[in-house]
Amino acid sequence: xxxxxxxxxxxxxxxxxxxxxxxxxxxxxxxxxxxxxxxxxxxxxxxxxxxxxxxxxxxxxxxxxxxxxxxxxxxxxxxxxxxxxxxxxxxx
Numbered sequence: 001x002x003x004x005x006x007x008x009x010x011x012x013x014x015x016x017x018x019x020x021x022x023x024x025x026x027x028x029x030x031x032x033x034x035x036x037x038x039x040x041x042x043x044x045x046x047x048x049x050x051x052x053x054x055x056x057x058x059x060x061x062x063x064x065x066x067x068x069x070x071x072x073x074x075x076x077x078x079x080x081x082x083x084x085x086x087x088x089x090x091x092x
Contacts, residue, residue, distance in 0.1 A: 004045035007034045007069070008062030013055030030059060036068065 011019065015029040035052065039045035042064055049062060067075075 001038050001040055002066060003036045003038050004042060005034075005036050005065050005068045006045060006049045006062050007032075008049075009033070009059045010053055010056045011059055012053075016055075016057055025059070031056070033062065034069070 009030050010033050011025060011029055012031060015025075019025045019029060033049070033053070035049065037045045037048050037052075039048055045064060046062065050058075
């Protein structure tokens with residue numbers, strides 16, 4: 001069972017009701033969604049992500065991939081913050 005990485009922007013159920021009354025969505029009402037979901041198929045992963053929104057709604061179609069943001073950045077050769085991941089041997 002592969003792990004799918006799902007990223008997107010959504011609005012929560014409470015904010016969705018507020019947006020329907022006012023007719024517009026405020027920038028502060030938008031939430032980021034970035035999770036790793038274990039599923040058999042991409043369709044099942046999207047269904048599980050929809051359930052995780054708990055009544056919220058996607059503002060744009062979520063992006064689904066098999067690689068995480070960290071893995072994509074490492075593949076591009078992006079710089080790392082000093083001291084976080086490079087654990088070298090200490091010299092005596």
